[in-house]
Amino acid sequence: MKKTTLYLDTILEFLGDSVINVIGDREGVFIDNLADVANTNETTLDWINPAKANEQQIAENSKAKVLLVDSSIEPIDSKTLIVVVNPKVALAKIGNEFFVTKYEAGIHPTAVVSDGAKIGKNVFIGPYCVIGDCIIGDNTIITSNVRLYNGVEIGSHCFIKEGAVIGGVGFGFEIDDNGNRFRFPQIGSVIIGDYVEIGANTCIDRGALSDTRIDDYAKIDNLCHIAHNAHIGRNAMIIACSEISGSCTIGENAWVGPNTSIRDWRNVGDNSLTGVGSVVVKDVPSNEVWAGNPAKPFKNR
Amino acid sequence: MKKTTLYLDTILEFLGDSVINVIGDREGVFIDNLADVANTNETTLDWINPAKANEQQIAENSKAKVLLVDSSIEPIDSKTLIVVVNPKVALAKIGNEFFVTKYEAGIHPTAVVSDGAKIGKNVFIGPYCVIGDCIIGDNTIITSNVRLYNGVEIGSHCFIKEGAVIGGVGFGFEIDDNGNRFRFPQIGSVIIGDYVEIGANTCIDRGALSDTRIDDYAKIDNLCHIAHNAHIGRNAMIIACSEISGSCTIGENAWVGPNTSIRDWRNVGDNSLTGVGSVVVKDVPSNEVWAGNPAKPFKNR
Amino acid sequence: MKKTTLYLDTILEFLGDSVINVIGDREGVFIDNLADVANTNETTLDWINPAKANEQQIAENSKAKVLLVDSSIEPIDSKTLIVVVNPKVALAKIGNEFFVTKYEAGIHPTAVVSDGAKIGKNVFIGPYCVIGDCIIGDNTIITSNVRLYNGVEIGSHCFIKEGAVIGGVGFGFEIDDNGNRFRFPQIGSVIIGDYVEIGANTCIDRGALSDTRIDDYAKIDNLCHIAHNAHIGRNAMIIACSEISGSCTIGENAWVGPNTSIRDWRNVGDNSLTGVGSVVVKDVPSNEVWAGNPAKPFKNR
Numbered sequence: 086m087k088k089t090t091l092y093l094d095t096i097l098e099f100l101g102d103s104v105i106n107v108i109g110d111r112e113g114v115f116i117d118n119l120a121d122v123a124n125t126n127e128t129t130l131d132w133i134n135p136a137k138a139n140e141q142q143i144a145e146n147s148k149a150k151v152l153l154v155d156s157s158i159e160p161i162d163s164k165t166l167i168v169v170v171n172p173k174v175a176l177a178k179i180g181n182e183f184f185v186t187k188y189e190a191g192i193h194p195t196a197v198v199s200d201g202a203k204i205g206k207n208v209f210i211g212p213y214c215v216i217g218d219c220i221i222g223d224n225t226i227i228t229s230n231v232r233l234y235n236g237v238e239i240g241s242h243c244f245i246k247e248g249a250v251i252g253g254v255g256f257g258f259e260i261d262d263n264g265n266r267f268r269f270p271q272i273g274s275v276i277i278g279d280y281v282e283i284g285a286n287t288c289i290d291r292g293a294l295s296d297t298r299i300d301d302y303a304k305i306d307n308l309c310h311i312a313h314n315a316h317i318g319r320n321a322m323i324i325a326c327s328e329i330s331g332s333c334t335i336g337e338n339a340w341v342g343p344n345t346s347i348r349d350w351r352n353v354g355d356n357s358l359t360g361v362g363s364v365v366v367k368d369v370p371s372n373e374v375w376a377g378n379p380a381k382p383f384k385n386r
Numbered sequence: 387m388k389k390t391t392l393y394l395d396t397i398l399e400f401l402g403d404s405v406i407n408v409i410g411d412r413e414g415v416f417i418d419n420l421a422d423v424a425n426t427n428e429t430t431l432d433w434i435n436p437a438k439a440n441e442q443q444i445a446e447n448s449k450a451k452v453l454l455v456d457s458s459i460e461p462i463d464s465k466t467l468i469v470v471v472n473p474k475v476a477l478a479k480i481g482n483e484f485f486v487t488k489y490e491a492g493i494h495p496t497a498v499v500s501d502g503a504k505i506g507k508n509v510f511i512g513p514y515c516v517i518g519d520c521i522i523g524d525n526t527i528i529t530s531n532v533r534l535y536n537g538v539e540i541g542s543h544c545f546i547k548e549g550a551v552i553g554g555v556g557f558g559f560e561i562d563d564n565g566n567r568f569r570f571p572q573i574g575s576v577i578i579g580d581y582v583e584i585g586a587n588t589c590i591d592r593g594a595l596s597d598t599r600i601d602d603y604a605k606i607d608n609l610c611h612i613a614h615n616a617h618i619g620r621n622a623m624i625i626a627c628s629e630i631s632g633s634c635t636i637g638e639n640a641w642v643g644p645n646t647s648i649r650d651w652r653n654v655g656d657n658s659l660t661g662v663g664s665v666v667v668k669d670v671p672s673n674e675v676w677a678g679n680p681a682k683p684f685k686n687r
Numbered sequence: 688m689k690k691t692t693l694y695l696d697t698i699l700e701f702l703g704d705s706v707i708n709v710i711g712d713r714e715g716v717f718i719d720n721l722a723d724v725a726n727t728n729e730t731t732l733d734w735i736n737p738a739k740a741n742e743q744q745i746a747e748n749s750k751a752k753v754l755l756v757d758s759s760i761e762p763i764d765s766k767t768l769i770v771v772v773n774p775k776v777a778l779a780k781i782g783n784e785f786f787v788t789k790y791e792a793g794i795h796p797t798a799v800v801s802d803g804a805k806i807g808k809n810v811f812i813g814p815y816c817v818i819g820d821c822i823i824g825d826n827t828i829i830t831s832n833v834r835l836y837n838g839v840e841i842g843s844h845c846f847i848k849e850g851a852v853i854g855g856v857g858f859g860f861e862i863d864d865n866g867n868r869f870r871f872p873q874i875g876s877v878i879i880g881d882y883v884e885i886g887a888n889t890c891i892d893r894g895a896l897s898d899t900r901i902d903d904y905a906k907i908d909n910l911c912h913i914a915h916n917a918h919i920g921r922n923a924m925i926i927a928c929s930e931i932s933g934s935c936t937i938g939e940n941a942w943v944g945p946n947t948s949i950r951d952w953r954n955v956g957d958n959s960l961t962g963v964g965s966v967v968v969k970d971v972p973s974n975e976v977w978a979g980n981p982a983k984p985f986k987n988r
Contacts, residue, residue, distance in 0.1 A: 086875075087874075119874060119896055120897065121895075121896040121897045124897055173861060173871075174861050174863070177861045177870070177871045180872030181869070184874050185874060186837070193799075195797075195799070197494075197513045197514075211817070212815075212817050213513075213514050213531070213799075213815050213817065215512070215514065215530045215531070215548075228834070228855075229817045229834055230549075230815070230832055230834065230850070232529075232531065232586075235487070236387075246852070246855055247817075247834040248531070248549050248587060248832075248850050248852060248888065250547070250548045250549060250586040250608070253529075253548065253608070256585070256605070256607045256608070256625065256626065258605060258623070259478045260475070265581065265602075265621060266603055266605055266623070267478070267482070268478070268583075269474075269478045270478060270481030270482050271486075272388075272420060272481060272485050273387075282870075284858070284890070285834075286609070286888045286890060288585070288586045288608040288609060288626075290608070293422075294420055294421050294422040294425075295421065295422040295424065295425055304860060306858045306912070307852070307855070307858070307892070307912050308587075308609060308888070308890060308910060310607070310608050310626040310627050310644075314422075320868055322860070322868070324858065324932075325858065325890075325914065325930050325932075326627065326912050326930040328609075328626050328644045328645045328662075330626075330662070343930045343932055343948050343950075344645070344948035346627065346644050346645035346662050347662070348644075348662045360950075360968070361930075361949070361950045361968060362980050362981075364645075364662055364980075366661070376981075377981075378663050378665075378678060378679045378980045379678075496797075498797070498814045514814075516814045516815065516832070531815070531832055531850075533830075533832065533887075536788070549832070549850050551848070551849045551888065554830075554849065554909070557906070557908045557909070557926065557927065559906060559924070560775060560779045561776075562776070565922070566882065566903075566922060567904055567906055567922055567924070568779070568783070569783065570775075570779045570782070571721065571779060571787050573688035573689075573721060573782065573786050587888045587910070589886070589887045589888060589909040589927075591909070595722050595723040596722065596723040596726055609888075611910050611927040611945075613927065629928040629945045629946045629963075631927075631945055631963070645946070647928065647945050647946035647963050649962075649963045665946075665963055665964030667962070679966075679979060679980045680978075
């Protein structure tokens with residue numbers, strides 16, 4: 086956590102119109118850390134979860150003097166309440182702006198970048214990356230030890246974590262006259278939208294005859310495998326260790342739980358969720374929750 | 387995809403004896419791309435799947451002018467049909483020969499290669515690899531960020547993808563007098579045959595007192611773990627995210643589905659298949675299909 | 688395996704008080720290898736497993752002349768028996784001391800190490816590591832291509848394998864006013880104790896508002912994901928490809944089987960075991976064995 090002291094005025098200015106009200110002292114009020122409940126102190130910026138039944142009591146018991154709250158909280162002696170619609174979102178924005186160290190754009194001298202790569206403005210490429218003839222959009226961060234193959238396209242504001250491998254040949258084979266396997270050509274590419282995250286050591290294979298696609302705002306966690314010709318929809322979440330087989334489609338806003346595996350050519354519909362460890366062998370329709378091996382519509386277990 | 391224009395004569399010469407017949411125009415006929423059905427155009431080399439019931443209709447509807455077909459297809463106006471036994475295999479061979487950019491042999495200056503390594507002819511070793519005292523056969527490709535430990539032997543024509551770790555110490559521990567774990571020595575090695583593929587970020591641990599073995603033509607996908615003393619048979623396929631525990635044997639031509647996990651000392655027989663997400667805790671006999679958690683002989687679910 | 692010839696006197700001196708008795712010849716007796724049963728020869732140091740019913744017969748049939756045995760074995764003609772309480776532990780200690788090549792301390796010139804890193808004595812840091820402002824204890828080995836982020840603390844005598852990523856931002860997101868995901872700040876760290884092992888390509892994310900913690904002697908295998916704010920207890924074993932979600936606690940001496948996945952906020956109690964492929968969605972109490980999807984108390988399947 087970056088060391089910062091934030092006075093109330095700075096916080097209010099940053100939050101702007103999203104502040105509904107401020108209750109309590111303003112003069113000289115400051116915070117200097119974010120913390121979970123076990124580590125909260127007088128100068129933590131705390132937030133109170135509106136979903137909790139005993140929200141008012143939690144707020145009163147907080148050791149912090151400055152709280153982000155929703156409008157259902159009553160005034161509390163000697164605390165400053167910043168009233169917003171969504172306290173956690175407000176906390177997240179403050180944390181990202183003031184407590185997170187930002188990447189400084191630049192290409193590390195050890196990165197091996199092809200002359201044919203087209204790299205946007207304000208891009209960070211870290212040590213020991215190997216970058217082929219790719220297109221990389223503005224403000225994208227590529228951490229370290231990342232491998233991007235020729236033809237890969239990555240949008241703007243993306244975040245690619247360590248050891249990710251994007252655009253490797255897909256796992257498709259034919260059998261030759263001697264009964265041995267040989268690769269079916271994998272000459273599609275990988276096309277990634279804006280604001281996408283690719284987790285550490287995650288692998289995204291290039292398509293066979295057409296492209297593997299990851300749409301805007303999709304977030305893929307560490308150690309996932311996205312096979313050739315898969316298509317991950319906008320705002321979809323693919324949680325750690327998941328295996329998305331060839332030609333699968335994951336819908337918009339879908340949530341693929343940790344260590345899910347999905348048979349090739351199967352789909353998960355928009356807004357659907359697969360529970361941890363799901364093994365998807367049939368299409369999951371939109372707006373449903375499935376779990377199990379094989380995955381089925383979820384009822385309380 | 388590499389840019390290439392291929393005239394019919396070149397294709398026929400390359401395919402040689404495997405061409406049964408050519409139906410339609412030959413003069414000036416060329417193709418310049420491979421594509422899936424959505425992206426096929428006039429100059430695509432298309433192929434027609436003999437397994438489809440409406441094969442003739444698919445062929446007639448193709449936008450392409452040159453089609454690889456089997457001998458059941460009737461002549462089609464203004465199309466050139468190249469008749470072969472297996473259209474997809476023919477397409478794959480043409481793609482690999484003419485549309486895939488080949489690796490140029492050589493050792494990247496950033497690769498850290500031990501003086502004791504014995505490296506064959508026409509080998510590619512890419513950036514940021516760390517290669518111990520290994521034996522590497524002719525025509526093998528080792529992409530980037532790969533780690534090969536002392537004692538590892540790799541055959542010829544192998545393909546080792548990014549971030550693979552081969553020959554790391556196995557995960558075997560004893561308990562000392564204070565009740566704490568310490569490692570059992572892992573002094574075997576990893577012996578890999580010819581035409582083997584090891585996927586990106588896949589880990590193959592060295593054996594404890596004898597070797598871990600991967601036989602000729604075995605294909606291991608991304609993000610797999612092959613534990614100490616496992617033995618992967620010839621032409622076996624291990625699909626992404628699978629976990630093969632210590633001392634397991636996978637038979638010849640077996641197909642281990644995505645995200646399968648196999649308990650230590652268990653075996654999958656020759657020609658057997660485990661479905662996606664299988665959890666194998668009993669031996670799978672040869673020539674069977676198993677699936678589920680725990681895996682059992684597969685019947686329609 | 689390092690080449691070594693070990694005379695009986697050296698072995699006995701090394702084992703010290705743990706030797707209960709020596710039966711048979713001592714003069715000129717030596718061993719020069721460790722091996723499994725298929726590869727045992729006259730000069731192998733063999734060990735006899737006291738758990739086997741036919742222990743005496745196995746000992747008599749061994750091709751080796753020097754055996755580590757427990758006190759239940761009778762003298763055998765022309766063999767030298769070294770009697771100890773735990774033959775396998777004795778073998779492991781001899782193997783580690785005499786047959787395993789040790790790392791020589793030092794920082795490889797290609798490692799990118801931040802000026803702010805505090806590195807203990809006798810530490811090995813291998814090629815292409817990227818080390819932020821971390822604290823690394825004495826005698827710790829960091830192999831190659833490892834990424835340690837700012838703030839990560841690693842104790843002494845740890846072993847961090849290739850491609851491990853420690854301290855990357857956790858996978859926590861909020862939804863902004865436009866319905867798109869953005870990261871919740873991840874400003875905790877990762878605190879790792881002494882004698883801990885982290886497997887190849889394993890990822891351990893930093894905590895959100897507090898730390899992810901791995902306690903002394905915990906052993907984590909290859910390709911595991913440990914999410915933000917998880918806590919792995921002392922001497923716990925996390926086997927390959929396991930996925931430990933956010934804020935999970937794994938108890939002391941717990942054994943998390945291969946490819947287990949655990950829902951966030953769930954716990955595995957002290958000394959408990961989850962079978963291969965377990966999907967843990969409820970807390971596993973201490974001293975129990977669970978398996979299945981969803982995991983339940985284990986009975987014979």
